[in-house]
Amino acid sequence: MNESIRFTFNVDGSNFTTAGQASVQVKKNLRELGIPPEAIRRVSIAMYEGEINMVIHAHGGTAEVIVYEDKIVIVLSDRGPGIPNVELAMKEGYSTAPDNIRSLGFGAGMGLPNMKRYTDDMKIDTEIGVGTTITMTVNF
Amino acid sequence: MTVKELSETPGFKAICLPDPERRIEGGYCGDLLSWVMGRAKASQAWVTIMSNMNIAAVATLCDTAVIVLSEGVQPDSGVAETADSRGINLISTDMPTFEAAAAISKLI
Ligand SMILES: Nc1ncnc2c1ncn2[C@@H]1O[C@H](COP(=O)(O)OP(=O)(O)OP(=O)(O)O)[C@@H](O)[C@H]1O
Numbered sequence: 653m654n655e656s657i658r659f660t661f662n663v664d665g666s667n668f669t670t671a672g673q674a675s676v677q678v679k680k681n682l683r684e685l686g687i688p689p690e691a692i693r694r695v696s697i698a699m700y701e702g703e704i705n706m707v708i709h710a711h712g713g714t715a716e717v718i719v720y721e722d723k724i725v726i727v728l729s730d731r732g733p734g735i736p737n738v739e740l741a742m743k744e745g746y747s748t749a750p751d752n753i754r755s756l757g758f759g760a761g762m763g764l765p766n767m768k769r770y771t772d773d774m775k776i777d778t779e780i781g782v783g784t785t786i787t788m789t790v791n792f
Numbered sequence: 793m794t795v796k797e798l799s800e801t802p803g804f805k806a807i808c809l810p811d812p813e814r815r816i817e818g819g820y821c822g823d824l825l826s827w828v829m830g831r832a833k834a835s836q837a838w839v840t841i842m843s844n845m846n847i848a849a850v851a852t853l854c855d856t857a858v859i860v861l862s863e864g865v866q867p868d869s870g871v872a873e874t875a876d877s878r879g880i881n882l883i884s885t886d887m888p889t890f891e892a893a894a895a896i897s898k899l900i
């Protein structure tokens with residue numbers, strides 16, 4: 653059985669209030685598939701952080717979730733500004749979020765660290781002026 | 793205790809309770825959303841002063857038992873409706889965050 657199930661989403665980069673919809677939908681879909689709750693929690697939280705980052709820092713993008721027999725792969729792609737210094741961006745507390753975004757509760761600089769913590773593998777491909785693709789894997 | 797029981801405790805008021813029998817197991821206080829995403833556990837009461845729409849998504853993904861808006865904060869327009877439709881319990885209190893958390897801690 654090498655069948656995989658794939659969900660794809662467009663992430664709207666212009667609306668902070670509806671941001672996170674794709675992750676909420678994925679949580680629902682994974683529940684219906686009978687994926688273990690702890691894996692669902694890890695996938696949906698990591699994806700939410702990435703989805704929000706695409707909205708806040710990269711004018712939106714696309715999200716793809718691929719469900720395999722024993723793992724879930726999340727691919728988040730945007731054509732935003734890219735991340736100049738990935739090592740710095742991965743540090744807890746580092747954030748370039750503007751004030752209007754901070755007033756909504758974002759900008760703690762914990763998103764990328766959370767994504768790393770909640771997943772078994774995380775890869776960041778980024779190029780200045782071209783965009784960022786983040787691939788995360790959760791095994792279960 | 794259940795979320796409904798908390799909502800009936802003096803000082804706390806239900807805004808919407810789509811899942812009233814949900815049990816509260818511990819709590820978490822925080823307003824920085826990705827901090828909450830990283831630390832809050834499932835079935836906790838989440839005490840916060842953040843009132844915008846994003847709290848509904850955070851509560852859904854963290855699987856918190858209830859959002860408790862402290863310090864007399866009211867939800868932004870549309871938040872209660874969204875929470876209700878997604879099965880997220882929402883309670884408000886005029887108590888400061890510390891006192892709200894202490895009260896919840898004593899009750900559970
Ligand atoms: N998709 C992206 N495109 C461009 N820059 C990004 C992207 N994702 C993250 N960054 C950069 O990395 C920094 C750290 O991201 P991280 O998610 O950890 O924190 P944050 O989004 O600023 O705040 P928080 O996630 O705690 O609300 C961001 O402030 C931003 O500068």
Ligand SMILES: [Mg+2]
Binds near residue numbers: 762764
């Ligand atoms: Mg972030």
